Amino acid sequence: MADVTIDLDINASATDVFNYISDYTKCSSYIYGLQHLQPLTELTRGKGAKFEGRVKMGASLESCVEVTEFEEGVHYATQSFKGVKNGMDWTVSPVDDGNAKVRLIWTFDFGSGIAGRTIGKLVEPFIKIAAKQSAEDLKNGIEAGA
Template identity: 35%
Template structure:
């Protein structure tokens, strides 16, 4: 598997960061490459919730069904594909103080073997790295806005 990890400081507490990411409807807001992300079960949070997603990485469109496999309140959300493109993704939220945190975005993906898999891997690798960096930047900005709006409500 190929791992891409981005660590960023966020102007909001870990609880706000977790709450924002925990709402699946926010995922396409901070990951621009996601064109579809829909629940496949009534459960939309916590271990066992599943979603179908479509992501555009450069010239390649990939589909996956993912399941939440890790859900630790205010600390971690992890997903793993159970169908389609193989991907594992984890968000970790580390409290720094009452008004700030650090967010770790970790993405592991695997392409199929053989020549076609190697070609796919070479094609999408730069797009995955850019997408994770861009998504993390979007995420910390949106979390800070979410926290600010929530604090002023």
């Protein structure tokens, strides 16, 4: 399993940050390697929304994810239900009216067998790079539009 935690400060309100993160149409602007993201449900924001996606991190990784936790303005989490096991967990905290703190925990689980461990070791460096770049792109994208 690969687990990456990123903390960052963003010069924008917590509300603006959360709205950006929870808008699936913005994901390609900050999720490193995202090649495809398509809604599978009419609901595209909030708990129960489902998406099919593909990320390229050395190899193309496909999965279907569901928003499993959603607390307006504060917390947003996804978990895969098909394909490569992965999850993203976002927590947004206000610092003051124009600044927010964000914590991203990004997990991938390729299984505990020999093949899963081998793939995990090959992809883990890309996941760390992707998480760092995703956080930087998120910060830049929000601050440019704030």
